[in-house]
Amino acid sequence: xxxxxxxxxxxxxxxxxxxxxxxxxxxxxxxxxxxxxxxxxxxxxxxxxxxxxxxxxxxxxxxxxxxxxxxxxxxxxxxxxxxxxxxxxxxxxxxxxxxxxxxxxxxxxxxxxxxxxxxxxxxxxxxxxxxxxxxxxxxxxxxxxxxxxxxxxxxxxxxxxxxxxxxxxxxxxxxxxxxxxxxxxxxxxxxxxxxxxxxxxxxxxxxxxxxxxxxxxxxxxxxxxxxxxxxxxxxxxxxxxxxxxxxxxxxxxxxxxxxxxxxxxxxxxxxxxxxxxxxxxxxxxxxxxxxxxxxxxxxxxxxxxxxxxxxxxxxx
Amino acid sequence: xxxxxxxxxxxxxxxxxxxxxxxxxxxxxxxxxxxxxxxxxxxxxxxxxxxxxxxxxxxxxxxxxxxxxxxxxxxxxxxxxxxxxxxxxxxxxxxxxxxxxxxxxxxxxxxxxxx
Numbered sequence: 001x002x003x004x005x006x007x008x009x010x011x012x013x014x015x016x017x018x019x020x021x022x023x024x025x026x027x028x029x030x031x032x033x034x035x036x037x038x039x040x041x042x043x044x045x046x047x048x049x050x051x052x053x054x055x056x057x058x059x060x061x062x063x064x065x066x067x068x069x070x071x072x073x074x075x076x077x078x079x080x081x082x083x084x085x086x087x088x089x090x091x092x093x094x095x096x097x098x099x100x101x102x103x104x105x106x107x108x109x110x111x112x113x114x115x116x117x118x119x120x121x122x123x124x125x126x127x128x129x130x131x132x133x134x135x136x137x138x139x140x141x142x143x144x145x146x147x148x149x150x151x152x153x154x155x156x157x158x159x160x161x162x163x164x165x166x167x168x169x170x171x172x173x174x175x176x177x178x179x180x181x182x183x184x185x186x187x188x189x190x191x192x193x194x195x196x197x198x199x200x201x202x203x204x205x206x207x208x209x210x211x212x213x214x215x216x217x218x219x220x221x222x223x224x225x226x227x228x229x230x231x232x233x234x235x236x237x238x239x240x241x242x243x244x245x246x247x248x249x250x251x252x253x254x255x256x257x258x259x260x261x262x263x264x265x266x267x268x269x270x271x272x273x274x275x276x277x278x279x280x281x282x283x284x285x286x287x288x289x290x291x292x293x294x295x296x297x298x299x300x301x302x303x304x305x306x307x308x309x310x311x312x313x314x315x316x
Numbered sequence: 317x318x319x320x321x322x323x324x325x326x327x328x329x330x331x332x333x334x335x336x337x338x339x340x341x342x343x344x345x346x347x348x349x350x351x352x353x354x355x356x357x358x359x360x361x362x363x364x365x366x367x368x369x370x371x372x373x374x375x376x377x378x379x380x381x382x383x384x385x386x387x388x389x390x391x392x393x394x395x396x397x398x399x400x401x402x403x404x405x406x407x408x409x410x411x412x413x414x415x416x417x418x419x420x421x422x423x424x425x426x427x428x429x430x431x
Binding site for chain 2 (some may be wrong): 071205213266267270272276
């Protein structure tokens with residue numbers, strides 16, 4: 001058995017399960033571009049160019065008889081025999097995969113032979129597909145994505161509204177402006193449904209949006225946890241890094257580390273954290289380089305008599 | 317003034333007309349979204365060149381009823397869709413922010429001045 005390019009003893013069980021469960025037929029390309037023995041190398045070169053591929057199997061009916069790679073074509077151009085027939089120059093001694101083999105075989109073969117592609121034969125030795133490293137990467141990525149989605153669904157706490165308490169957890173991803181703002185929109189809706197006064201809803205929404213955008217713009221991604229009961233709404237934003245170098249500077253209005261293109265979108269004005277602090281009744285920020293940042297904002301939903309809500313942003 | 321009157325007053329075309337035709341009492345001009353959130357009042361018109369859907373998210377949070385995109389900046393389809401979902405009116409005009417703000421300020425008069 002050819003070794004895999006990973007330590008199979010310490011790898012997560014899922015990764016091993018994955019590369020043994022997936023068969024070559026699950027990852028291979030079945031849309032085949034093939035040449036015949038009596039096609040010219042020039043024709044094969046044209047096939048490569050038109051289809052943006054680097055290898056063409058030579059077949060006779062359903063049977064694989066050889067393979068031509070970009071290398072063969074370059075040699076033909078160099079040697080001046082590009083008008084020769086494919087059958088004369090094709091590689092005959094081929095390493096092939098079978099469609100029933102586990103994907104681990106394909107990965108081992110890629111490691112061992114360093115070919116760009118492997119033709120795939122069925123049990124009765126018919127050419128049924130071709131596998132490149134790109135096919136393998138795409139198939140693995142899709143499978144891992146499915147698995148991660150499943151894990152996230154399991155790990156992330158379910159929405160709960162119990163005993164007048166609401167709790168939601170949202171995750172953010174770096175530069176994912178598509179989904180940014182989702183958490184704050186939902187938090188706003190939840191508080192409205194709870195019957196909280198509009199100016200206070202706005203304060204919580206502003207805090208949520210700024211903390212959400214901060215994670216999207218500055219962090220590698222993180223999590224926004226929203227908790228509310230009849231009296232308070234709390235937002236805790238925890239990210240996984242890189243951390244804020246100078247927390248004091250970050251709290252100064254106008255200070256920003258955002259790049260030009262982030263600013264061109266209207267972010268990075270250096271007002272985010274000051275906005276959060278201003279709308280919050282309680283605010284804290286902790287950050288460690290390499291570890292990440294935790295910001296907490298608390299807003300009292302029923303300001304007690306004597307408090308001056310006019311200090312806060314009320315939207316009027 | 318109602319949102320429905322904005323098109324005529326500002327010589328702007330309405331590219332998202334499924335909105336709640338609310339009363340407009342103020343305006344705010346800015347391209348910085350945090351600035352909008354900090355300072356724009358509810359029931360405002362937002363005048364900006366920031367033509368993407370995050371602007372709608374900010375408008376929603378701050379109860380802004382209409383957004384005017386200046387300088388004929390192209391508006392992406394997902395922004396129009398987001399505005400439709402939130403029932404926020406969306407206008408475009410070839411005038412710039414200064415001109416647009418001037419006209420709107422003239423029409424709203426002193427009601428738009430800060431308290």
